[in-house]
Amino acid sequence: MSTKKISNKQAFLLSLNVILTTIILLVPSEMIMSAGRAAWISIIFASLLILAIHYIVFKLSCQFSNQSLVQDCIDIFGKILGRLILIPFIMLNIELTILIIYESVGFVEFVMPTKGAMGIWIANALIAGYLSYKGIETIMRVNGFGIFIMLFSIFIIISTNYDLIDFARLQPIVLDFKQIARGSLLPLHWFLIIPNLFLVYKPFFKDKAKVLKISLLGNLTSMVIISVLLATTITIFGSQLGSIIEYPFYTLSTLSITGLDVTVFVAWIMATMIKVGFYYFTSLYLIKEWFKLSSYRSLILPFMIFTVSLGYFQTDIHYLKTLFIYIITIFIFVLEVPFLLLLIGAYLFKNNVKFNP
Template sequence: MERSSLTVWQFFVLALSFLIGTSFFFIPGGLIAVAKQDAWIVPLWAGGAGILASLVWLKLAKQHPGLSIVQICTKVAGKPLGGLIALLYITYFVQISVFITRNLGDFMKQTLMPLTPLTVFHVMILLISGYAVIKGIETIAISSEFLFLVMTATFIFIFCFALTEWNWNRFQGAFRMDVWKTVKETRSIFGFPFLESLVFLMLFPFVLKKRKKTFILAIAVATIMLSLTTFFTIGVLGVTRASHDTYPLFVIVQEIHIGNFFEHLESTIALLLLVAIFIKLSIAYYCSVLGLCQLFRITRRFWVTLSLVLLISGLALGYDNVVENIEFSKKYDFEYTLIYSVVIPCVLLLVTRIRQSGKKQTGESGS
């Protein structure tokens, strides 16, 4: 394993950036289409479920200190079966990287550069993220610290100016949702972004102290920020407009006009999305490469990283358009992610407990 360590602040920034990076852009519109004026409540219970799931991951990591999820699988289930489960996790990390990459391509092609082939966007962001992966997790963390502050300051600037369009009347009819129906129709938010943060089981060994508190705090802050963003979107655009736009935040920025000085700021929000995707993609990409190196005992990351550029960019072309991506996420993302984020970790934790109790009983009978 790479001999690196992350500070508490760096780990917090990485976790928070991963959770909110692309969520700001892609989640509010879908939530508002289903839950209307009450859409801002949905992230709150989804974040609560994410914290409960994280407790399982943290407990599993505590039972196997210094090991990633790939190494835990081979240790608990043995090399044949455990290796297969570890390979499934690596495949899952690659799939997350694929979705992040395609999200960037769809956004850029739909909003700014409609004539540019998707592959151009994919290869460009993958090469940049790949370079960061080759340099290591500390490089990703340090760059994320700076980019996170820039991204946060720019978002605050945009939100302050967009408040000129705020209207409380757009919340009329609130608190009328059917809770069970809303949970069922918005269940994809449990998978993206909260259960996806399972990837940090690959990064826990790099955090030497306050890992549990920092990770839970990152999920809690991301939950509140996502809820506030959805609330803000409703207040500025209204339910009808927000629910019919794929990227409502981009529409808000497009309509900011302050005199003849501040206008056409959509390029700014595009840069913010590039920054957010770079951080999130670098984390998922790094976990994919690290998992392959650990499973197959590869000492150099360069060729693994380079080969994954071709694989991820190719797989990112696997569906036709952004609508198909959204429909897949709505129907299958939660159930698919649940297997990796809850079912398998619980089984691994249960097997660990059984083995520990068996060793304890053997030790007591021997004495």
């Protein structure tokens, strides 16, 4: 059994990081393109849907055991089938690690086009490798600082651009469910990160009952922040311009205080690198549990080489951007949601047998 190291406050900040860092940079223009003025409603829809799934699966998981997700699957499905079921989930985490680095590389290339992509990939891998080597406690401490800087930058962006806001640009709001559902695809994926990571980190939490409430609060807090930022983007740029600006929130930082864009750039890159650290640790921890290894640290260097090689040499960033929404849709409906629904059914069955023999 792993030593419990994650406090309730750290769990809350974790839930903010894994959603805000990526969704702020990547999702807004895609969502506005899909849902128009109702993009902020898509965020609420995605958040509440995943909130229900997260509550059910994490509560059932905690009722079943205090063990890791890998051990739960082995206990429920058996040594062979349990491991086989986990292979797509582990591969998904590795692929998401690469995609998150890709997102930060794309952002850096947008802000500083002359910088070499290889150096950015290596820098991400080195920092993530170092954080995962130091362990989950170090990642959580660094995350607290990173989230503070990022939230402060968000506050500054909104407050300094308040004079540009025109609420008339939010009108008229057409409640087209197809548009809202289409706009919710990307945020659905990012909100799914919370239950996925919390299931993996279950042995590390000090108070699982409170952590469940805290993680749900993190989901709702992220929903409010992103909804406000999306609405702000639309009220300043309008839905047409907001849908074609690649990084609208970053663009907002260039409209007011000189040098604010640099602060925002540093804050978001820092938070993204911390998120990569979370995913490095998660992937390595899952591999260690799957193979029953005594430590994951010996895997760090090979994993760094693997992620950089696969990401840099096999990823055409500009081509991948055109396919991103399709990749995410496959992740959601082929891997993530079916896996969580399978766990919910398995936990329900096993808990019923356990408490009603």
